[in-house]
Amino acid sequence: MINKKVFSETKDKLIKINILVVSGFLIIFSLFTYFYFQSITYNSIDTKLKEEYEYISLQINRSSYLNPIVLNDPRDLVYIYDHDRLIYYTKTDYFDNIVPNDTNEKINSCFTYKNGKYTFRELPVTINNLKIRIIRNIDSELSLLRQLLFVIGIGIVFSVIITYFIALYLTKKALLPIENAWYTQAKFIQDASHELRTPITIVSSKLQSLLTVPSNTINDEVETIADAMNETRRLKKMISDLLSLSKEDAITTLNIEKVNISQLVEEIYRDYEDIALMQNKKFTYENNLKNNFINSDKNKLRQLILIFIDNAFKYTNIDEEINILLNEKDDNIICTIRDTGIGIKESDLSHIFDRFFRSDDVRNKDIDGSGIGLSIAKMISINLNCKIKPYSVENEGSKFEIIIPRYID
Template sequence: MKTEFKQRRSLFMRNVLAFGLIFLLLGFIVNQVLYQSLYTNIDEELRSVSTNTNFIEQELIKGDASKGDIPKFSGELKPHRDLKPPNSFQVQPILWSASGKIINQEALGNRYSDMANLTFDKEKLDQIEAVHVKDSYNQTINFRSITKKVDSGGVAYIQFVSNTNQLEESMTFFQQVLIGCMIVFWILSIVVSYYLAKLNMAPIMASWKRQQEFVENSSHELRTPLTIIQAKLEKLFTKPTHTILEESEDIALALNETRRLNQLTNDLLLLARSDSNELVVDRKLSDVKDFLIKASEPYQEIAESQQKKMTLELGHLQAVSFDAKLLTQLLIILLDNALKYTGPGETITVFSETTAKYWLIEVRDTGIGLKTTNTDQLFTRFYREDGARQRKTGGYGLGLSIAKSIVDMHHGKISVKANQPKGTIFSVILPLA
């Protein structure tokens, strides 16, 4: 539980940080794009006015009309015909003397009281810059400004300013809304991150638990035959003068446990390869009838030797593409399971047929039947119905789990149900497509 909590917390924190960084980056990009788009038109208007010869000359005449004629402006400007007419309502010209005094006070009218607090900067000519001044009510007025050198009579510089208070207010409001939305959605992302972490960790923890159980069960099953083999071999060393014939029983038991250990190792390796998707299904088009007859023939002889009856009931069968090696192992597992749980005089039936969509294989027996109502547990690794770790039937509880893996690799389904009036039916449905 502690490991699960730590993993979930770690995944949750990573999700929260990831969402937070995404929202911050998104907010920054949106803010910058909007900021640039809002001020582009104003900056273009200021540049247009600052290069309009006729407009500048008119402003110079207005500003110094009381001093007589003013020489025409002779700066390097674009022809007026190439420029759009300036918007004098938005753009306000300010004439400066060489000493930094505003000359066109009368033309500014009641705007002069606001412009009087402007600080003139001779170093930033022909550049768009943001200017902030305080009005008579101590409120901040924001401008975009560009200044040009003219040297015309008493006028040394002309500055064009455009008020941006409305844009600044709109921008401030948008930023507040953007920050609010980011906070709200970040909080929502925290909730989503929590459930995502919980959802993502569920299969991981389930897989981890299955792996832990698998390792524990495997170690238990491996330890038992190894202990027996070790004990028998150590016993042989205590009797060095005995012949093989005298100790044949212990040697046979150790050899038998070695075989079982080898089979268990192969089964565990098969399951591990299946879990890691390393087991390749080699499908080939094969005759189903011949396959079933050859695969079940050895078990018919075994059934006869145990006074049991085994029959084949084959319906309509057609050629099917499948992995013969894997399905032979599947059939062996089901037939071996049926033989273990049937007694003398009882019957085992292999039924099979194909339809347009699937191939059905059923192994029916009239044995002891099922003791559990939860049939899915039968396909769990190392599961035995009685829950005991005795090896009365010689198995390790891996057969049916291997059978399910083989069926899953063929994209089919395996199920089990009670046979009537007695026994068990294992059904395998494999899609033909």
């Protein structure tokens, strides 16, 4: 049985990896966004301070620095020092009683500092032995940056939660084909074991029965030996089909060549004509092609058509009909194999390509077969880019359309 813990652990790992990857990208993007806007904010403030300096310097050069200085932006503060003595500062209603401490920061370079509960951005410059400090309170800008950081944090949290559910859904979708393949493989092994067990059991019982009567001659046990040989042939056929199926599963290259499909089908038709006569069945072939040539793998195409013709003969009775029809539509060849045999139940039609599937009616009628042929046909059709369309009515017959492209990509 399949260890479900493997899928559970794999799913958890994939979810964690998805969350870590998405969270990592979100954090990197959020940090980039925050520092980008922080840089823009400080650059904007510094530009305003420099503009303020240009505006103030013109006033100082025009008149005495003791005259009231008009500020370009009322939010700015200006402090003028003659050596270490404060000789002028702006008075505002908002910062009337605040006189920031003098700093020893580099002249002509903007910097940020705190004074009490306030945060300032300052540009110190010198003019004519005067030190001018142009200062702006940036608490409002920092408040906006903090709000941006809070919004980014909330966005990351919600994104991680949403990512978890998306990762859970996508992981389930991603693991579904693997899980189905695992279940299919397990079922295939179980079915193969069951199908192989039956002929082996029969052969073993026949051989044991021979050992119980060692004095009997071959003539006495001819029926027993014949049964054992039939089961051996059936076992050999089943193993051959399993090998064919595994080869089609693992195929990586095709022998693409120019194929005369009319000639190919005619050869198959001639091979089965004698069989049809011996079984008293009507076997016909009709070719409506104008262009007989396609590019494909001739041997695999032959094998594909043979599977359906072999099934048509297997599931038809005396005096019933089997027909091969070749038509063309657009860039496709449509090979139709039709019979008037036992047909397929509508409920079974969707399972006919499953490995080892055989309907109860077929098993009850003891019709020889392993249930692998159509699975091989399905794999060949995938490798050749063909499509198979089955149609069937129980007790009226079946029809299979093989849509063959003229050119394989």
